[in-house]
Amino acid sequence: MSSNNQGCLGFLFHLFGVKLKDPNKTGIDEFPYALRDNFLSPSELSFYKILSLVITKEFVIFTKVALKDIFFVTEKDRSKHSTYHNKISKKHVDFLVCNAASMKPVCGIELDDSSHGRQDRVIRDDFVNQVFKNAGLPLIRYTNKRSYVLSEVEEKLQTIIQSTKAEAVNIQTPIVEKIEVNKNFTSSPICPKCQTPFVLRAAKSGKNVGKQFYGCSNYPKCREILEIE
Numbered sequence: 378m379s380s381n382n383q384g385c386l387g388f389l390f391h392l393f394g395v396k397l398k399d400p401n402k403t404g405i406d407e408f409p410y411a412l413r414d415n416f417l418s419p420s421e422l423s424f425y426k427i428l429s430l431v432i433t434k435e436f437v438i439f440t441k442v443a444l445k446d447i448f449f450v451t452e453k454d455r456s457k458h459s460t461y462h463n464k465i466s467k468k469h470v471d472f473l474v475c476n477a478a479s480m481k482p483v484c485g486i487e488l489d490d491s492s493h494g495r496q497d498r499v500i501r502d503d504f505v506n507q508v509f510k511n512a513g514l515p516l517i518r519y520t521n522k523r524s525y526v527l528s529e530v531e532e533k534l535q536t537i538i539q540s541t542k543a544e545a546v547n548i549q550t551p552i553v554e555k556i557e558v559n560k561n562f563t564s565s566p567i568c569p570k571c572q573t574p575f576v577l578r579a580a581k582s583g584k585n586v587g588k589q590f591y592g593c594s595n596y597p598k599c600r601e602i603l604e605i606e
């Protein structure tokens with residue numbers, strides 16, 4: 378951007394003495410990024426291709442999903458919240474299988490390479506296993522290989538895929554409005570999923586419009602509800 382072609386905003390910046398950075402003058406590349414040619418490693422790609430054959434159209438596969446996008450922190454003590462968040466913020470799972478209709482995660486998949494036995498990796502893997510277990514999401518591990526056999530990939534996934542198909546997933550999202558927040562949290566029932574108090578809400582649309590119910594205070598991350606009789 379040259380000084381005589383910086384438009385209205387540039388003129389205003391000039392007027393108030395704000396100097397605009399000119400990358401041509403400073404020699405600093407403002408966008409030092411390039412497209413990776415190896416988004417998936419050869420073994421990840423090989424596994425993905427087999428997985429695509431195993432997974433039916435009711436499911437979708439995502440690769441390299443951050444744990445912070447799958448899970449959320451339920452710790453009520455705000456001072457500890459960021460510590461727990463940081464523990465998952467830089468960790469990824471190799472694959473995430475979701476229900477295609479609801480995008481509800483069905484299972485995570487990890488490919489364990491030769492670093493799997495390393496002490497730091499063992500600690501990391503144990504932590505990830507526990508996060509999945511506590512949140513009730515299956516995590517399946519395969520040994521990282523150059524190529525995979527369809528039957529071995531299918532075998533470990535079969536139970537999960539069959540049980541998910543059988544489970545009727547409610548994809549309807551209730552449109553709700555918060556009408557009252559119980560601040561002292563002494564009488565509200567507790568969300569069984571995140572152990573936080575429910576808040577009183579009312580259905581905004583649908584056949585139950587106006588009907589009150591308890592919803593989790595972590596909504597929309599948690600959609601647990603409790604109907605009021």
Ligand SMILES: [Zn+2]
Nearest residue numbers: 568571593599
């Ligand atoms: Zn909840």
